[in-house]
Amino acid sequence: AVLADNGKEVWLWSRNEEQVKEINDKHRNSRFLGETELSPQIKATSSLQEALFNAQAAVLVVPSSGMREVAAQIRPFLTKEMLLIHATKGFETGTLKRMSAVISDELPEIAAERIVVLSGPSHAEEVIRQCPTTVVVAAHDLDAAEAAQDLFINPYFRVYTNPDIAGVEIGGSLKNIIALGAGLTDGLGFGDNAKAALLTRGLAEIARLGQAMGANAQTFAGLAGLGDLIVTCTSKHSRNWRAGYMLAQGEPLEQVLKEMGMVVEGVKTTKAAYELSRFFKVSMPITDELYSVLFEGKSPKIAVEDLMGRLRKHEMEEI
Numbered sequence: 001a002v003l004a005d006n007g008k009e010v011w012l013w014s015r016n017e018e019q020v021k022e023i024n025d026k027h028r029n030s031r032f033l034g035e036t037e038l039s040p041q042i043k044a045t046s047s048l049q050e051a052l053f054n055a056q057a058a059v060l061v062v063p064s065s066g067m068r069e070v071a072a073q074i075r076p077f078l079t080k081e082m083l084l085i086h087a088t089k090g091f092e093t094g095t096l097k098r099m100s101a102v103i104s105d106e107l108p109e110i111a112a113e114r115i116v117v118l119s120g121p122s123h124a125e126e127v128i129r130q131c132p133t134t135v136v137v138a139a140h141d142l143d144a145a146e147a148a149q150d151l152f153i154n155p156y157f158r159v160y161t162n163p164d165i166a167g168v169e170i171g172g173s174l175k176n177i178i179a180l181g182a183g184l185t186d187g188l189g190f191g192d193n194a195k196a197a198l199l200t201r202g203l204a205e206i207a208r209l210g211q212a213m214g215a216n217a218q219t220f221a222g223l224a225g226l227g228d229l230i231v232t233c234t235s236k237h238s239r240n241w242r243a244g245y246m247l248a249q250g251e252p253l254e255q256v257l258k259e260m261g262m263v264v265e266g267v268k269t270t271k272a273a274y275e276l277s278r279f280f281k282v283s284m285p286i287t288d289e290l291y292s293v294l295f296e297g298k299s300p301k302i303a304v305e306d307l308m309g310r311l312r313k314h315e316m317e318e319i
């Protein structure tokens, strides 16, 4: 919608024929956007070849679990000049790779300089209403970042550049763990103090792992770090927050995910971060407790008690 508002011809690709038909015939995507009318400049297709024909840029936004498969599928239709922008938040299960690395694996002929990450505090439900939104585009190459900035920027969608791809991907992914935790503490009826504690100490462990993985600490104070953490932990639009809230009501994880019907990246990301924290030998107490709640049946209330009862320490201590 942002690209169409900027006068671009936009082709959406979907594997769902009914969705394609609805977008083309009625200019609506009712499953995700209700009655909102889409610009007629947005066309849909179930053919990747058609979607990518003569394209200046491809924007990949499937859930992290589908990124490798979709990147491989688009390979025959890419040109070297095309900009590859992704907005997916998460790591690949098993390999623990960031999404830009998964894309590079599958598209070896695309120069790393053409890969751009778009991230930040941006719920689709508000962007479609043209609510003022700020995001960041990260690329190794400033020209590529500025080309992506040019495509998206407009009076309601402000786009900053940042050279730190790792930091932007890691910040956007790890905040979903803390958002699950924020939903849990809200669901348990704990107040604003608990939420502020979770965000602040959550950001500390996000930055700790991020720096160990080669990211710039400053990125975590920016839109892809603190910004996205705030929007996801404080909004009812957030699927991760909602999933945490439902878990606190005692609903089993499988049922929560089924009811949501949309991706809750924080679940897989908790497992990935749990493994990454051990690989990089970084302490992530909130992630550890969430791992126990999600995958080991620990009671959320006991998890909070255990976090509060940890050994006393200095606020700036590394471990």
Ligand SMILES: NC(=O)C1=CN([C@@H]2O[C@H](COP(=O)(O)OP(=O)(O)OC[C@H]3O[C@@H](n4cnc5c(N)ncnc54)[C@H](OP(=O)(O)O)[C@@H]3O)[C@@H](O)[C@H]2O)C=CC1
Pocket (backbone or CB within 6 Å): 015, 016, 032, 061, 062, 063, 064, 065, 066, 067, 069, 070, 087, 088, 089, 090, 122, 123, 124, 125, 261, 262, 263, 265
């Ligand atoms: N929604 C938001 O506001 C934001 C989302 N993101 C990130 O974007 C990514 C996608 O999120 P979102 O669109 O909200 O997720 P949803 O679950 O709402 O939608 C996912 C869409 O991707 C399709 N899909 C899933 N896997 C594949 C695949 N292998 N091949 C083709 N299509 C596939 C699904 O199709 P089907 O219905 O057929 O399964 C569905 O249409 C996530 O990483 C999320 O964190 C980032 C910023 C904001």
Ligand SMILES: O=C(CO)COP(=O)(O)O
Pocket (backbone or CB within 6 Å): 089, 120, 121, 122, 123, 176, 179, 228, 231, 232, 237, 238, 239, 240, 241, 263, 264, 265
């Ligand atoms: O990343 C998002 C907003 O920036 C969307 O968060 P959820 O996936 O929790 O809905």
